[in-house]
Amino acid sequence: MKVTGLVIFLLIGCLSEVLSCSSHSVSTQSELNQLSICTIMTGDLIIETSTSQIDPITNLDSLENLISVGNLIIINNPFLRNISGLMNLDTVRGDLNIRNNLLLTECCVLNRLLTMGVVGGNVFMTGNSTFGNCNNDGSNISACRIIPSLHTWGIIILFLMLVIMGVVKILNIKLVPIIQLNEGS
DSSP states (O other), X not given: OHHHHHHXXXXXXXSOOOOEEOOEEEOSHHXXXXXXXXXXXXXXXXXXXXXXXXXXXOBOGGGTTOOEESOEEEEOOTTOOBOGGGTTOXXXXXXXXXXXXXXXXXXXXXXXXXXXXXXXXXXXXXXXXXXXXXXXXXXXXXXXXXXXXXXXXXXXXXXXXXXXXXXXXXXXXXXOOSSOOOTTO
């Protein structure tokens, strides 16, 4: 019974709450930050800084919970420096369009999406900083290292724990403390 309770506790801990959001078009960092609760976007997400440049979009950190979106359009954000908030994104059902973000140099966060995830449409990456890997069709990202997300690590650890518990039970191994005090001392 104790093992079953532990497994249920770990499964609940590894699964995050899923919250669907509809299409959004954001033009300020404050508007983007309000999307932090979204895990699945049923429609498109358009991220484009307004021409007034009041509260410009500088990062996508608030999108760290997002795992699925329709079209993802990130264009004309002159102050956007990183897109690391897309680390858990594994499905873009439409096009992935990242254009004209002049300070954006690092797009390795998209490697997992482009190699192990799903992009249903085309990949457009042009007009971004020439000093990084955020241009072309995303093929230049393949040189980036694949880093599993925290969610993935949780599943891996849970799997390993279940395997170890199964081996211990099958082989009837008794777990003993690593350090045992010598009673004769």
